[in-house]
Amino acid sequence: MRKLLESTSKRAIRYLEELESRNVAPSTEAVINLAQFDELLPEDSTNPELVLQLLDEIGSPGTMAMAGSRFFGLVTGGSLPVTLAANWLAGAWDQNSGMAHITPATAFLEQVALDWLLDLLHLPSECGGAFVTGATVANFTALAAARHAVLDRVGWNVEADGLFGAPPITVVVGEEVHPSLLKALGLLGFGRDRVVKVPVDSQGRMRPEAIPSVTSPAIVCTQVGNVNTGACDPVGDICERNRTPGVWVHVDGAFGLWAAACPSLAYLTHGVEQADSWATDAHKWLNVPYDSGLAFVRNADVLKASMAVSASYLPTLSDRRNPSDYTPEFSRRARGVEVWAALRSLGRSGVADLVERTCSHARHFAREIQAAGYQILNDVVLNQVLVSFGDAEMTLRAIAQIQAEGTCWCGSTVWQGQTAMRISVSSWATTDEDVERSIAAILHIAKK
Numbered sequence: 001m002r003k004l005l006e007s008t009s010k011r012a013i014r015y016l017e018e019l020e021s022r023n024v025a026p027s028t029e030a031v032i033n034l035a036q037f038d039e040l041l042p043e044d045s046t047n048p049e050l051v052l053q054l055l056d057e058i059g060s061p062g063t064m065a066m067a068g069s070r071f072f073g074l075v076t077g078g079s080l081p082v083t084l085a086a087n088w089l090a091g092a093w094d095q096n097s098g099m100a101h102i103t104p105a106t107a108f109l110e111q112v113a114l115d116w117l118l119d120l121l122h123l124p125s126e127c128g129g130a131f132v133t134g135a136t137v138a139n140f141t142a143l144a145a146a147r148h149a150v151l152d153r154v155g156w157n158v159e160a161d162g163l164f165g166a167p168p169i170t171v172v173v174g175e176e177v178h179p180s181l182l183k184a185l186g187l188l189g190f191g192r193d194r195v196v197k198v199p200v201d202s203q204g205r206m207r208p209e210a211i212p213s214v215t216s217p218a219i220v221c222t223q224v225g226n227v228n229t230g231a232c233d234p235v236g237d238i239c240e241r242n243r244t245p246g247v248w249v250h251v252d253g254a255f256g257l258w259a260a261a262c263p264s265l266a267y268l269t270h271g272v273e274q275a276d277s278w279a280t281d282a283h284k285w286l287n288v289p290y291d292s293g294l295a296f297v298r299n300a301d302v303l304k305a306s307m308a309v310s311a312s313y314l315p316t317l318s319d320r321r322n323p324s325d326y327t328p329e330f331s332r333r334a335r336g337v338e339v340w341a342a343l344r345s346l347g348r349s350g351v352a353d354l355v356e357r358t359c360s361h362a363r364h365f366a367r368e369i370q371a372a373g374y375q376i377l378n379d380v381v382l383n384q385v386l387v388s389f390g391d392a393e394m395t396l397r398a399i400a401q402i403q404a405e406g407t408c409w410c411g412s413t414v415w416q417g418q419t420a421m422r423i424s425v426s427s428w429a430t431t432d433e434d435v436e437r438s439i440a441a442i443l444h445i446a447k448k
């Protein structure tokens with residue numbers, strides 16, 4: 001056991017150290033070589049050392065360098081070393097973290113991390129929270145609580161009786177709603193298309209005056225951090241217009257909610273604390289390993305009412321928080337340990353600095369690319385930059401060549417009808433030098 005784990009940690013460290021000098025995208029050859037995994041199920045056992053050797057020699061080269069400092073293709077960071085180390089230790093603990101009574105250490109760490117998160121993000125201290133797999137499931141979890149609350153108010157028990165015959169719930173979203181939120185609505189039986197869509201402005205923000213006045217039962221889904229522009233809905237304004245009992249306001253803040261932790265950017269999330277529920281990701285801007293999402297619900301009892309179950313073999317009675325009372329999952333790994341490690345290591349100022357620094361890198365990209373004569377399509381308020389190199393074909397051709405050249409990796413998008421390259425700066429590891437090298441590579445290709 002010791003030999004296997006030590007050799008594997010050496011492999012992992014070497015992998016991370018080599019990211020600096022390799023192309024961000026895997027080579028075509030490395031991707032072709034993945035076919036070597038495509039073998040028949042072995043009839044007999046294999047030495048674990050050999051299994052890890054296969055994984056490293058065939059798998060490692062076939063990865064995208066997302067853990068490195070020049071991957072800008074998604075709004076996801078790399079893993080802070082302290083969080084990867086915490087992930088290793090918690091992996092060794094192997095705690096099935098549903099119940100405080102059975103797994104005291106991990107349940108306690110999650111409680112502490114939750115309290116810290118509410119403090120850091122300026123959310124109400126009485127909130128209940130759930131450590132889930134990502135913002136998709138965080139939206140699902142928070143909206144399940146919303147569904148419980150707005151129907152309970154009109155005398156309907158959705159957990160017991162389902163949605164057949166229930167009073168209809170009006171669901172409002174912005175035109176720029178993230179597709180994963182629509183998926184969550186579908187999973188909850190609200191329907192992906194059975195929504196009222198509110199028009200947005202040029203940055204993708206919901207126009208609050210365009211929100212139809214809704215009556216109970218209703219759920220208004222807002223967004224902080226548009227996945228293309230980084231723009232944030234005016235949540236405070238939207239909450240003020242919807243102070244009606246039985247109208248629930250939810251915030252999808254997968255990455256944008258972290259602006260609340262940065263004094264110079266907190267204006268973007270003004271008023272979010274007035275909402276009823278929030279979803280965010282830790283694997284995006286907090287730079288912890290996948291999969292790590294967070295749901296917060298102002299009324300912890302409502303979240304519990306929508307999630308908790310009991311079973312005769314499970315002693316759920318506890319004066320401490322049972323994680324499984326708040327999550328869709330029962331058995332789960334203690335992903336909150338990595339969140340705890342990130343916060344314990346960075347502290348309040350470290351989180352603010354991480355958010356501030358990545359946004360400053362984004363502004364740097366925008367400034368230099370614009371100065372070279374290319375168009376920036378969004379107001380760069382957060383960590384997102386949309387670049388046009390001309391028409392759609394030219395832009396897509398430039399993106400393909402930037403990806404192939406390998407210094408950095410950015411993806412494509414279509415923003416309000418215009419094809420663009422999307423740069424998301426979210427990693428703790430990105431330095432000024434990384435940004436300068438990436439800009440040089442991007443401009444060199446664009447000019448050709």
Ligand SMILES: *Cc1c(COP(=O)(O)O)cnc(C)c1O
Pocket residue numbers: 075133134135136137178180181223224225226227252253254255281293
């Ligand atoms: C990334 C993102 C999601 C989905 O998050 P996952 O962690 O991938 O499930 C939802 N909403 C917004 C605004 C996002 O940026």
